[in-house]
Amino acid sequence: MLQLKNIFKSYTTGEFTQVALDGISLKFRKSEFVAILGPSGSGKTTCLNVIGGLDQYDEGDLIINGKSTKNFKDSDWDAYRNNSVGFIFQSYNLISHLSIVDNVEMGMTLSGVSNTEKHKKALEVLEKVGLKDHVHKKPNQLSGGQMQRVAIARALANDPDIILADEPTGALDTHTSIQIMELIKEISKDKLVVMVTHNPELANEYADRIVEFRDGEIKSDSNPFYDDLDTSDYKLKKTSMSFFTALKLSGKNISTKKWRTALTAFASSIGIIGIALILSLSNGFDKQIGEFENSTLSGFPIMINQKTAEVDMDAMREQHKEAVSNSVNENQFPDVDYIYPYDPSKNSIEHTNVFTDEYIEYIENIDSSLLSGMSYTRLVNMNLLKSDGKTATPVNTSLINFSSYPNSLNLDTKGYLESNYDLLAGSYPKEKTDLVLIVDSYNRLDNSMLEALGIDSKSETVSFNDIINKEFKLALNDDYYKQMDNIFTINGTPDNLIDIYNNDNAITLKIAGIVRSSKNSKLEILSPGLSYSDELSQYFIDNAKNSKIVKVQQDSNYNVLTGKPFGGATAGTSMPTNPMAAMSPMGGGSSTPNVTKDDVLSQLGATSTPFAITLYPKDFTTKDRVLNYLNSWNDGNAVEDSIIYTDLAATFTKLSGGIMDSITLVLIAFAAISLVVSLIMIGIITYISVLERTKEIGVLRALGARKKDITRVFNAETFIIGSCSGLLGILISYLLTFPINSVLKNLTDLEGVAKLNPVHAIILIIISVSLTLLGGAIPAKMAARKNPVESLRTE
Secondary structure, three states: OEEEEEEEEEEEEOOEEEEEEEEEEEEEOOOEEEEEEOOOOOOHHHHHHHHHOOOOOOEEEEEEOOEEOOOOOHHHHHHHHHHOEEEEEOOOOOOOOOOHHHHHHHHHHHHOOOHHHHHHHHHHHHHHOOOHHHOOOOHHHOOHHHHHHHHHHHHHHOOOOEEEEEOOOOOOOHHHHHHHHHHHHHHOOOOEEEEEOOOHHHHHHHOOEEEEEEOOEEEEEOOOOOOOOOOOOOOOOOOOOOHHHHHHHHHHHHHOOHHHHHHHHHHHHHHHHHHHHHHHHHHHHHHHHHHHHHHOHHHOOEEEEOOEEEEEHHHHHHHOOOOOOOOOOOOOOOOOOOOOOOOHHHHEEEEEOOOOHHHHHHHHOOOHHHEEEEEEEOOOOOEEEEEOOOOEEEOOOOOOOOEEOOEOOOOOOOOHHHHHEEEEEEOOOOOOOEEEEEEOOOOOOOHHHHHHOOOOOOOOOOOHHHOOOOEEEEEOHHHHEEEEOOEEEEOOEOOEOHHHHOOOOOEEEEEEEEEEEOOOOOOOOOOOEEEEOHHHHHHHHHHHOOOHHHHHHHHOOEOOOOOOEOOOOOOOOOOOOOOOHHHOOOOOOOOOOOOOHHHHHHHHOOOOOOOEEEEEEOOHHHHHHHHHHHHHHHOOOOHHHOOOOEEHHHHHHHHHHHHHHHHHHHHHHHHHHHHHHHHHHHHHHHHHHHHHOHHHHHHHHHOOOOHHHHHHHHHHHHHHHHHHHHHHHHHHHHHHHHHHHHHHHHHHOOOOOOOOOHHHHHHHHHHHHHHHHHHHHHHHHHHHOOOHHHHHHOO
């Protein structure tokens, strides 16, 4: 079954070459007990290693069942050792951190035998060698003879054809040696047993055949075999160690060094702890900023203005889906030896948002659940009058900041005022005729505003009761203006408009409530002053469109209130003048070259098209949906037909987010230095482990483990350490968030800042495992390259 054919093997150290086997040839029977005798250095152990595939010959051939091994690859030799050979060593070579059963099962594990079958077979062979009652012990709990019996059981477990014994009784007393030799003799009845020994007495008593070696040559053979060997279709079952087996093997090894492993895992986790705490604080501060942004979103609405403005091309691209030409080279840091002439003005365009009826309808059809309010800025100058009971005078609306408040689009939810402003007195506006007075966060209102509203501002305080339900009148154009020749004046004297005030057509307005920005709103968007509903302005505009002054102005090329031509009067003009124009809230007696006919018509209420639209998203999540809705209008439109908006919140969030990200990255970079140290430390620890487990490497190779299996064993060890390090780091980081939050609460009054994101935790554990695997990769490769023969000699 086995033949050594003219085998040569030598070892070279420097310039010295030692010939270990010098052309030996031997044939072995299928079942016999062969003892190889000879002095030290005669080549007998080298011959045994060549037969076992632990060492490869230089020349000649090793023939197994008629199959040459000249073309064997490493994997073939591994499979041969696992399937066909069982080793019994002088020093037992048991893996100390495994139980007896695990040691016996290891060869079968590499063969892929099922757990049930290999356990059953291990118990059978252990019972055969007389160790049935010791199966749960570790090797260090056994005597020398018992350990050698375990080694024999391991050799027999995979039912090999050949048993190779290297001085199996060399470390045993005489009585135990006899027991072991009797056991080996029994094995040789149905297997080939090749034993190397220095003891000729044992060889002569138990062996069927004695081969004597001297100086690498065969000096004698007591029972040579000359017949031709039977040939067969010899096939080897490839070995394989699963990662789970490697984990089990490494886990049991690590369990013998608990404190060292714990300290290593803790040291490796320091970098993870640092990064986890930084991410926890960053995550917490991001949430704090998010809450701040949500609470102050009303201070950063989305504004759409109709006026002409210079728009940056990058902003245009952001909001407009069509490609916009750009004369600037778009490649940053170009590798060229020339410059690009650049005109910044060409990177911006003059753009006017044209509010068509279709666009206004598009805006009004927005999902109401996305907004807490929407307001329109209209240029209409409503004819507001105040009265002391005897006389009436116009209210200078520019002094009282007379503007519309955001109206709610959803009647089932709180309106903008209710959500963002506290009611100090009265009630929130319910009817279109209800006005609301807005004060600043200190309950202050400008003296000029109070005087313009007809409220005494000379005292230090003004009672809410003096303001609530205070009435004003909104006069319609046909009642407010009268025509004198070709111009229009206010229909009354400067001090007496009481008739218009008391006119049945005049609309009675009252201050329904006084409000102030809530404490949760960090910024105030609505300026202090008097606000009205957009429904009121729409009512006024609908009436004004058919008023006489509007119709005359539509047919005239001059300002019907001032008598001045649009664009300024020239000398010699005969245009009529208005002696009472100074009373008009819209103008004085001088020409206003910047006022156009459209401006005057808008102020008189001739158009309901707003000058600006302001949208108030409920929160940042809905803001993105609002922006998507606005951007959808521009899809397919030409540049001149697109509508550009101003997202005030985006600038703030980009700035705050960018600062937070920068701080986080810098801190992580510093913390990551400890990860590099951990990586180096893991490499050193793994290398030490390789040195400690060198004999184990040799044993595993003798049992048929492949080089990649050895690598897998040490990768499994670093995987376990990395996992423990990551989990420990995350646990410690989580526990540290409690005292950190307590300190921050006392220092900043912020609650729950440090919050570890579970996703970050998982990523950090993965990073920890990856780094430890990387750190242990080189030592693991070194372990796989170790010579199995040299490894077995390591003490």
